[in-house]
Amino acid sequence: MNVPPPPPYPPSYGPGFPPPRPVVFAVVAGLLLAVAVAVNGLLFFGMAFAGDSCGTSAGTAWFCDDSGGWMLVAMSGPTAALAAAVITVVLGTVRDRRPWTALALGVLAYAAGPALALFTVFG
Known part of the structure; x- marks a missing residue:
């Protein structure tokens, strides 16, 4: 007598979550990191010469x-x-397993640094 196996527990309802795409996340995170490093380099170079205007108005x-x-x-x-x-x-990404939310929070955390630097120089 062949008995079919029981359904997986718990049964799945609804469409479910999309499968994770770690390659897409790694590419997007890498590109954002490269842009942030380039922006940091330009800001550091600019801030090295920003003190030259302190004698003027x-x-x-x-x-x-x-x-x-x-x-x-x-x-x-x-x-x-x-x-x-x-x-x-x-x-x-590691602790909460929410890479896209963590990436959005990381972008917001990074944006505070250049904004503070530009606000400090330009008032």
Whole structure:
């Protein structure tokens, strides 16, 4: 007597989740990382010469004060934001298994660094 095997437990209802696509995620994350590194390089190069305008009326009060603290924020802020974004994406992907949500949060975390640097220089 042939008895058919029982259905898989629990039974699936609805269309289900799409299969994960780790290759697409890796390509998108790699491209975003390359763009972020290029933006960081351009910002670092620009911030190296941003102090030249402190003697003119073009310099902002925050960036051109004598303490040099805001200049350090403007130069290292994008790099710190990139590190925070990479940590956010890695932890969100590994621990929560939500790579696309973690990637979106990483992009938001990274965007804060260049925005802070540009706001510091241009007021």
